[in-house]
Amino acid sequence: MGLDLLDITFRIERQFGIDLSQDDFKSILHDRDVQVGDLYDLILRKLHLRDVGRNDIRLNHALWTNVQELIGAVTEIPLEQIELKTPLATLFPGGTRRATWEALRQASPYRIGKLGYPRIVRTAGFLLAAR
Secondary structure: OOHHHHHHHHHHHHHHOOOOOHHHHHHHEEOOEEEHHHHHHHHHHHOOOHHHHHHOHHHHHHHHHHHHHHHHHHHOOOHHHOOOOOEHHHHOOHHHHHHHHHHHHHHOOOOOOOOOOOHHHHHHHHHHHHO
16 A cells, blocks of 8 residues: 555545544455545445445435546646546556645635645654654
C-alpha cells in the first residue's frame, strides 16, 4: 500500500469513525489501485449503510452526481470519464496528486483533510533523519 493510499486510509477512518484493514483494501484492489466505486461501497459496508445507499436510488444518485461534479471541476476530466470503476490514480495522478487534492478540498462543501503523510510515517522519517 503506497503512502498516499495509507494517508487516505487514515483520513477515511478518522472521518467516518471506521476501521479499515489491509484485507479490506486487498479485497477492492485491482491492478495495484482502488476504484472509486469499490471504495464507496467499502465505506458504506463498514458503516452498515450499504443496503440503505443501494436501496435509496435518489440519495445514491444525488451523492454520486455531486462527487462526480466536484472531481470533474478540479481535475478537468470530463464527467463521462469519471465513473465508479475509475481508478483513483487516474483522477489523482502522482505528479499532480497533492495540488489536485488541495483543489478538491477547496472546492468541496464536505470536510476533506489535507493530503499528508500519516503521523507514524512522519515520526519514522524524523527518527531516521535524526540518526
